Amino acid sequence: MDPESLRNLLKAVSTGQVDPEAAAAELAAGPLGADGSGFRDLGYARVDTHRGIRTGDPEVVFGAGKTAAETVGIVEALRRASGVTRPTLVTRADHVTVAALRERWPDAQVSSGAEPLTTNQLAGSPLTGDRRPATVVVGPLPEPRGLVVVVAAGTSDAPVAEETAMTAAAAGAGVEMVRDVGVAGLHRVLAARPALERADCLVVVAGMEGALPSVIGGLVGTPLVAVPTSVGYGASFGGLSALLGMLTSCAPGIVVCNIDNGFGAGLFAARVARLARSESTHR
Template sequence: MTEQYDTLEHVLRAVHANTLSVDEAKAQLNHYDELGFAKIDLHRTQRQGFPEVIFGEGKTKEQLDEIVHALIKHDEIVLITRINQEKADSITAKYCHLEYHETAHIVSTPIKHIPKTKHYASIICAGTSDLPVAEEAAVTAEVMGIQVQRFYDVGVSGIHRLFAHIEAIRQSNVSVVVAGMEGALSSVVAGLVDHPVYAVPTSIGYGANLQGVTTLLSMVNSCAPGTSVLNIDNGFGGGYNAAMIIKMIEAH
């Protein structure tokens, strides 16, 4: 695998020192891989610390195949979100080293092959119906190299279940709280910890829940400081933001 250089000067010095060929330098200086229907961002890792993530919903099996091929060709970690079983089976049949996380609806580079951080993120889920969103957050963070601890089915209707795990949650450096209905769990957690909390509203609830709009507005109006709110069902965003916090901590 060709060493990656983080600045233009480093690339030019490597070519001058004959440690990098002209063709390899051209490949590293290319900003994207043109597929016609998509342009694969090849500098995302250098800019943001993680490769481009593929949103699987709405893409055909053939398009996903070409995108995955491009990522693998450039030695990038693969993370495809919102992918159904049929498309996942098509991808993993051709790229057998990739794995499908059924509950999270994610195809990724095997998590066990990715080194993990010392610090960890807590992924906290109110109810079993919220699990797909919580697992999207947890798997996203794990693929990004973050150690994760899961605390599931600890919603406010049986709040003693949360308190049984509160010390372990307090030991983490960031929490992602996934909840539907009235979304009260994020405010409860934020009032008990001294680290950032990312609240992810889900579309789980009865009619007046309005497919998650009620939960979203409840979380946005939280009286607990330290809470940031993601979009409805955006487990990926919660996991990604948590990963950025942990990476910042471990970089210093």
């Protein structure tokens, strides 16, 4: 349940369309739980079922470090709390977890081109080569509000860009991807300018020296989130060079996420896009 669903339920109670006891039962069965705590204690995890009401976004399961059974159990609890009307997102899932999620929910969406890590590869591994964790969405995507355009500098940055895109879509924004437009060929960036200008929020994902957000930040006035990736040669220091380059960008209006943090960027961008579209609708 999100804030809009809660408001609709309360309005229905106020107009007599829904009995107060029925509304209380719906809340108890979903976000508040039978004991009213707002979380469900599974023993190995306390699943936050109340987050959707507080923030408008469901709790997301960070798959790294969890067993497949633990992840499936947490997703089960979240699906029950949401009434299966909202998606549940799993990030950094290894191949065993992806298989378990697909077995339980055959219609689950998995990031394209992902080559999930094995369990013992997950800890501290860069997102390079075939070391690619997967992002999984269980359940239907919400009706999109606003547009997030995710820009990937190179094909090697795709896993982080796809995590960003799937997160933004699960959080309720429309998503468009622009791939492989790094600064080594600036004409490719200029060719993508119409897509950049359509966006309510941009996410620019880049490794190496991390210059692409500065270039795009000088072309358009759209809010821009920069995401450094761990892609690059030795002196890139696992994404530190890109991170520092983005933090010291001369183009104004850029905020920077942590290295490989597509999830954080996607959620922030979706919130910006949803709010921008809501404000334009109410003007």
